[in-house]
Amino acid sequence: MTLAAEPQHTPPPLPHWDETPDDLGAAIRAIKPALRARIEASGRTVAEVFAAAERRIEARIEEIEADRARGEQVWPVLDYDAISSGTVTPEELAKLARRGCLVVRGHFPREQALAWDADIVDYVERNEFFENYTGPGDDFFGSVGSKPEIYPVYWSKAQMQARQSERMSTVQSFLNSLWRHTSEDGTRWFDPDRDALYPDRIRRRPPGTDSAGLGTHCDPGTLDLWMTQEYQKAFRHVFDGSVESYDPWDAAHRTTGPQYPGTTMCSAFRTFQGWTALSDMDADQGVLHTVPIPEIMAYLLLRPLLPDVPEDSMCGVRTNQVFPVTKRWHPALYRALSPIPDVRAGDSVWWHCDMIHSVAPVENQQGWGNVMYIPAAPWCDRNERYADEVRTAFLTGSSPSDFPAEHYERTWNGRFTLDDLNDTGRRGLGLA
Numbered sequence: 129m130t131l132a133a134e135p136q137h138t139p140p141p142l143p144h145w146d147e148t149p150d151d152l153g154a155a156i157r158a159i160k161p162a163l164r165a166r167i168e169a170s171g172r173t174v175a176e177v178f179a180a181a182e183r184r185i186e187a188r189i190e191e192i193e194a195d196r197a198r199g200e201q202v203w204p205v206l207d208y209d210a211i212s213s214g215t216v217t218p219e220e221l222a223k224l225a226r227r228g229c230l231v232v233r234g235h236f237p238r239e240q241a242l243a244w245d246a247d248i249v250d251y252v253e254r255n256e257f258f259e260n261y262t263g264p265g266d267d268f269f270g271s272v273g274s275k276p277e278i279y280p281v282y283w284s285k286a287q288m289q290a291r292q293s294e295r296m297s298t299v300q301s302f303l304n305s306l307w308r309h310t311s312e313d314g315t316r317w318f319d320p321d322r323d324a325l326y327p328d329r330i331r332r333r334p335p336g337t338d339s340a341g342l343g344t345h346c347d348p349g350t351l352d353l354w355m356t357q358e359y360q361k362a363f364r365h366v367f368d369g370s371v372e373s374y375d376p377w378d379a380a381h382r383t384t385g386p387q388y389p390g391t392t393m394c395s396a397f398r399t400f401q402g403w404t405a406l407s408d409m410d411a412d413q414g415v416l417h418t419v420p421i422p423e424i425m426a427y428l429l430l431r432p433l434l435p436d437v438p439e440d441s442m443c444g445v446r447t448n449q450v451f452p453v454t455k456r457w458h459p460a461l462y463r464a465l466s467p468i469p470d471v472r473a474g475d476s477v478w479w480h481c482d483m484i485h486s487v488a489p490v491e492n493q494q495g496w497g498n499v500m501y502i503p504a505a506p507w508c509d510r511n512e513r514y515a516d517e518v519r520t521a522f523l524t525g526s527s528p529s530d531f532p533a534e535h536y537e538r539t540w541n542g543r544f545t546l547d548d549l550n551d552t553g554r555r556g557l558g559l560a
């Protein structure tokens with residue numbers, strides 16, 4: 129732990145741990161009073177600041193409930209053609225910024241998406257994946273079941289063609305442009321027009337599946353969100369009593385700092401998490417839900433500072449597991465939990481990196497539920513560091529270092545190769 133020296137007139141400094149603290153309980157017991165003292169130096173109590181954050185969230189929840197009551201779609205939906213031709217209206221942009229999530233209709237032609245799905249089946253069958261599959265390699269998605277719904281496959285032609293496609297870049301640049309990527313002092317936190325091609329897996333969930341789904345959680349970090357110096361700067365308005373000024377679209381200090389390692393971590397900075405549908409999926413078939421409120425992190429970070437939470441608890445957040453959101457600590461948020469609309473193969477789905485999400489349970493699923501996980505991970509310090517790992521994994525067909533070391537594809541035929549890269553692919557892997 130280090131304690132930065134600060135001039136007398138500034139708020140009290142925060143202790144910070146840029147590597148996972150050895151004693152998590154002691155670190156939590158140290159950071160909570162320090163955060164309270166810093167907030168109270170603003171002249172407001174923690175309760176007042178939390179109430180301000182809660183009012184902001186409550187207003188959003190009421191808007192969502194009102195939309196739903198009017199029969200309006202909670203999730204913003206845009207046609208790919210409107211994005212690519214620059215004809216998204218100011219009203220549509222405002223809704224997107226307010227909700228922080230999006231379905232892109234016709235992101236890829238339906239026939240293209242179905243052909244990619246068939247290519248993946250051919251790729252895994254040709255390489256006898258099912259004969260050699262040894263079970264889930266992690267405990268999080270592994271809880272879904274013993275059948276391989278999540279395929280630890282990263283380097284198929286289908287995935288890489290989508291990642292380096294012009295249509296993918298167009299949507300990623302559009303989404304990145306919602307963020308403030310350059311500060312007033314000229315610091316550029318990320319390049320909105322260069323994506324780091326974050327390699328992730330695919331999901332193929334067959335008809336008839338019973339699935340327990342995944343509980344509500346968020347993915348941007350764990351205790352590091354309170355404890356590392358860069359995140360303390362990123363969430364400076366949450367921690368200094370000026371929570372009204374907190375802007376979830378400000379990238380300052382989000383793209384530079386370390387993260388605490390863990391099996392569920394994402395080394396990359398993602399402006400949006402996302403996936404591309406490779407099958408049609410109806411909204412009642414165990415699909416993704418979000419709490420579509422991008423500024424939710426201010427609320428989640430302040431909640432453990434209230435007196436009803438035990439002094440060694442951050443409302444259940446620990447390292448090496450996803451950030452849980454629970455009815456015990458966050459009951460009001462469940463009113464806003466909203467499913468994606470029905471999607472068709474070739475549509476894509478996006479949500480702000482901080483947002484709470486879940487996958488609903490399903491019994492006897494109708495139709496397939498197939499997706500390629502492809503986020504928006506623009507070029508920045510953090511993603512450039514991880515690109516070294518990605519490049520090595522790509523060249524050897526290995527599982528990327530954020531994922532279990534399963535390495536199925538090392539010996540597979542038909543992998544996407546160096547010669548298949550276009551300019552976008554080369555730039556994304558840092559090979560340009």
Ligand SMILES: [Fe+2]
Pocket residue numbers: 345346347485
């Ligand atoms: Fe997640």
